[in-house]
Amino acid sequence: MKLPRRKFLHLAASAAALPAVSRIAWAQTYPNRPVRVIVGFASGGAADIMARLVGQWLRLGQPFVIDNRPGGGGNIATEAVVRAPADGYTLLLVGVPNAINATLYDKLSFNFIRDIAPVAGIFRGAYVMVANPSVPAKTLPEFISYARANPGKINMASAGIGSTNHVAGELFKMMAGVDLVHVPYRGTGPALTDLLGGQVQVNFPAMASSIEYIRTGKLRALAVTTATRSEALPDVPTVGEVVPGYEASAWYGVGAPRGTPTEVIEKLSHEINAALADPEMKARFADLGGIAIVGSPADFGKLIADEIEKWGKVVKFAGVKAD
DSSP states (O other): OOOOHHHHHHHHHHHHHHHHHHHHHHHHHOOSSOEEEEESSOTTSHHHHHHHHHHHHOOSSSOEEEEEOOOGGGHHHHHHHHTSOSSSSEEEEEEHHHHHHHHHOSOOSSOHHHHEEEEEEEEEEEBEEEEOTTSSOSSHHHHHHHHHHSTTOSEEEESSTTOHHHHHHHHHHHHHTOOOEEEEOSSHHHHHHHHHHTSSOEEOOBHHHHHHHHHTTSSEEEEEOSSSOOTTSTTSOBGGGTSTTOOOEEEEEEEEETTOOHHHHHHHHHHHHHHHTSHHHHHHHHHTTEEEOOOOHHHHHHHHHHHHHHHHHHHHHHTOOOO
8 A cells, every 4th residue: 555645754754753752751761760970080089079069969869979980090980981871861970080091092982072972060179289398399389499490309198199188189290391300109098108208299189178287387388380379278379370271170070971962961951950059068078178060961962072182181191001
């Protein structure tokens, strides 16, 4: 039986519309089971804290379960999400390490920009350039002068080769024209321990991990690394006030496997932005020395791309190689 042309076209259009309609209907019921948020670092750290904060504030009727997969500077967690079904039930806590790793590692099994879809930003905060009080420099200009007069004699601790505070320090070395000796540790804790003990002289830790040492006078804050001063340390200048153009931020957001339905990504983005607008969330972020990143998935995607480009230049300039 031959269908009239008009009826045939009508049936074909209806069939083509079915997948879109079913996706929208499915997104309206999402999530109907727990959602995993994979974090590439151990529990208790800044990344873990961010994931748990947002997971607790989301109002989608299902628990957001934090799954810590430390190792490879976050690459193990990223690979797990890349290989997961693109259905919105496996998400990735994204941060600066992902941007650094894109250049730091020569052979990754994934391309971050291609394989992870941006969902929403969460938080942007400062690192703090801190020195042991024994260093004879009380301000950043004094430190730069002291470092230039003593090239190769000041030790700069980090949480490891290619870590966020390592590349923040390398960016400072590059832009300030100073020669500091990089001393990598296995994590922020050991690096701060030796900084407090005077075995190393300077570090660029996240504010959340160092602010109490600053407040008690055990460490001297020379500058914060963000473009503007931090409300948590209003009397501490930015590095950029002395080294024009310098900026380094700790930032976090959420990503999903590429191919996750647009409707699901938009729903998650809307709910995350709603959580970030909560006054209690804003207050918590202020305590951690940062602010919420509010915006669309496209806005967060641009941030990721810009950070990959920025830190790629630093990694190449400094000749940083992954272990």
